[in-house]
Amino acid sequence: MYLQDWIQRWLIAALTGLLIIAGCGAGFLWNDEHRVQEEESRHVINRVRLQVSGIMRYLERYGQKVANTAEVQEAIKSMAKEQGLNLLYTGLDGRVMFNTAPGDGIQQLDLRTDLHYDLYHAKRDQNYYRIAFPVVDEATQVQVGHAVFTLQARDVLGPRTNVILYSLLAVMAFILMVLCLLLFLLRKKLRRDIIQPACQLKDYSEAILKGNYEQGTAYHRMDEMGEVHIMFEQMRLEIQHLSRRRDEQDQAQKELISNISHELKTPLATLKAYIEAIREGVCPDMDSVMEYAEVMHNNTEKMSRLTEDLLLHALRELGQISVTLKERYSKKLLQSILQPIAHYVSTTGVQFIGPEEIPDVLIHVDGHRLEQVIANLIANALKHTSPGDTIRVNTELARGQLTITIADTGRGILPQDMPFVFDRYFKGKADTDSEAEGSGLGLSICKYIIEAHRGTISFNSVQGQGTTFYCSIPL
Known part of the structure; x- marks a missing residue:
């Protein structure tokens, strides 16, 4: 009823x-x-x-x-x-x-x-x-x-x-009138303070159900129904925010697919052109063949990074990025990760400075995932540095944690981009005329992996002076 x-x-x-x-x-x-x-x-x-x-x-x-x-x-x-x-x-x-x-x-x-x-x-x-x-x-x-x-x-x-009789009758009539008045006032108050606000909530709920998240509540009294309306308004704003985020993510996913398709198309076309050139005998000597092979190798590495980021993003969306923590000694693990990366960075004309001494402590870590994080952060640094700049990697122990620091002397991050660095699909506003490279997934995946290690990741950056990332993993 x-x-x-x-x-x-x-x-x-x-x-x-x-x-x-x-x-x-x-x-x-x-x-x-x-x-x-x-x-x-x-x-x-x-x-x-x-x-x-x-x-x-x-x-x-x-x-x-x-x-x-x-x-x-x-x-x-x-x-x-x-x-x-x-x-x-x-x-x-x-x-x-x-x-x-x-x-x-x-x-x-x-x-x-x-x-x-x-x-x-x-x-x-x-x-x-x-x-x-x-x-x-x-x-x-x-x-x-x-x-x-x-x-x-x-x-x-x-x-x-x-x-006495008339007085009693008058008193009874007065009491009856007062009780009737109180009943009608109670009915009016119930209609005004309960029924009408409930009907308003029903209308607002129907609007939200139809996808209209802009219509807010108009109840301004501070009582029990006022608290219900406040919570309803907070729920509406949260749903509105989530709806916008969902629309933004849908749009970002479409742009991601479009960008990756475009970025895969270019190296594939390059590979195809160089392979056809080698098959047709354009290369006069072995040095030319090796030069062509190096170009093909670089384009293959780029496609590999793109497909790896896309795969990790898909696994993260499904909640299936596996992080298997094992007890590992940090020194041997980090040396095996940094050695090939240092060689690769040196070939780009950027100076690589590794840690002077790596602490040899026992940590719970997934070596493969940690390698992905470090490689992604260094690859990200390479995008914002030029030949002659420096990338420095350092390690230190502090407050029961092993902190890996990756610093570069590149262009830095724009101040307006800093709050969104770890958001999915965010690629930042390039400070040059060239279009920003990458899928916008790398730092989001790094944050997910480090937090799966029960650690933290943070950064600071000064535009024109460089950026420093800090990855902390508990001992």
């Missing part, structure tokens, strides 16, 4: 419950008031008896003379007027013998229905009561008639206010 529907049903149920409680309370108050009125009526009868006691004593003394004696009638009228009531006096048969209100025209009463001895049955309307009392002769103690008094309600009950 949706939260909005649940809140609507819950609100209806709560209002129904409040109305039932209010109805029950009003019923209890009305019942209590009715009970109080009945209890009061028993006490008020005594007050009525006191009010008419003088007339009743007079009737008990002169009741048999009322019908025929004018003096008795005048006395009774005077007393009735003084008490503010009307008297209707009947015999035992119900025949009216005297009436202080002659305009009524009543001659006979039905003794079964017209005589009432309690307030509940004596009430005629909202303002008058008709109450009957038996008249007993004072001398014989025998009932001689009935005295029916008509009194105003205010004289019977006295001034009476329902302050």
